[in-house]
Amino acid sequence: MAAAVAPIRLTAMDATPGSAVLELYADELVTMTAIPFRLTIRDAAGRPLTGARVSCDMTMPSMTMPENRPKVTERDGAYGGELIFTCAMGAWRIGCLAEKTDGSRQAMTFDIEKVRMK
Numbered sequence: 001m002a003a004a005v006a007p008i009r010l011t012a013m014d015a016t017p018g019s020a021v022l023e024l025y026a027d028e029l030v031t032m033t034a035i036p037f038r039l040t041i042r043d044a045a046g047r048p049l050t051g052a053r054v055s056c057d058m059t060m061p062s063m064t065m066p067e068n069r070p071k072v073t074e075r076d077g078a079y080g081g082e083l084i085f086t087c088a089m090g091a092w093r094i095g096c097l098a099e100k101t102d103g104s105r106q107a108m109t110f111d112i113e114k115v116r117m118k
């Protein structure tokens with residue numbers, strides 16, 4: 001299903017370049033549409049991080065929004081699910097947190113400039 005679309009690829013600004021990549025499977029980001037996503041996290045050696053507990057929190061820096069936490073499932077060495085942007089009145093921020101099997105945590109922040117109203 002999602003593989004047919006070339007994803008929009010976002011890099012976490014607070015992670016080592018290339019170590020956290022969020023792919024959104026959509027031609028264009030529009031509101032009120034379930035958009036499949038895939039988060040790939042790599043260690044220093046470039047290996048995909050597996051076995052972590054990953055959660056994501058979608059917020060808008062410019063306003064208070066209702067809680068928006070997509071369900072995240074690990075599959076094929078990445079973490080994915082579907083997310084929905086509920087507002088087109090500004091930038092979005094997707095904050096993801098990986099709790100690794102060794103107990104350490106990695107935070108990753110992805111910024112999205114704008115989403116079009118459907």
Ligand SMILES: [Cu+2]
Nearest residue numbers: 060063065087
């Ligand atoms: Cu909003």
